[in-house]
Amino acid sequence: MIEPEWTRGLYAITDEALLSDDQRLFSACDAALRGGLALLQYRDKSDDGEKRWRQASELAARCAAFDVPLIINDDVALAARLRSAGHQRVGVHLGQQDGHVDEARYRLGPMTIVGVTCHGRLELAERAAAEGASYLAFGRFFASRTKPSASPASLSLLGEAKRFGLPRVAIGGIAADNIATVRQAGADLVAAVDAIFGGEDPESRVSELNRRLAAPALDS
């Protein structure tokens, strides 16, 4: 089977504190897309529904121009609304408290990307794989400024999770100086917030992360 292009590479995640208004959000995401992303996740923990709809629909259009899927964090209803509005390459990321894969698939369609947080636990990955997840996210692997409270995970998980046959995402404190480590440990996709959006010039940051990601993993 030919792997879809989104299954390897860099996965950028937005943050409403770092990208605090529409202009910053859209220009930073455009720059990151120009640098070369496999996936972009819209992560906004506010309860401002009007803002979330406005920003997510604009990002969906910008991602479509780069042929990059947009993943909506937590919110299946928002993803469903975007799909109804014609944004077909919109998926969802679910944490352990964010609902079930089968329900998301039922609402969003069988081909939709539905990613699942598995923290540092293979049994969560096994369950997510059995329920039909599109990718398995593990972390955090390093100290994270964005989510310091995230529980730590061991790098050896990434190799062990190969048996599920799904793309493995590594997240948490990943930056230019450690991205090769998670790649070598088996990550197919590497997710980052601060390393991409935590300073000037997201395009150069993404290019540099991609350059360091290019080394093949030992288990590929």
Ligand SMILES: Cc1ncc(COP(=O)(O)OP(=O)(O)O)c(N)n1
């Ligand atoms: C790619 C990716 N991996 C993990 C997470 C974390 O999801 P969750 O545990 O639901 O926590 P919040 O992001 O909702 O705070 C993620 N968003 N993306």
Ligand SMILES: Cc1nc(C(=O)O)sc1CCOP(=O)(O)O
């Ligand atoms: C949203 C999120 N989830 C995590 C997990 O471990 O589940 S770590 C994290 C934050 C990732 O941001 P940064 O790249 O800035 O560390």
Ligand SMILES: [Mg+2]
């Ligand atoms: Mg969540």
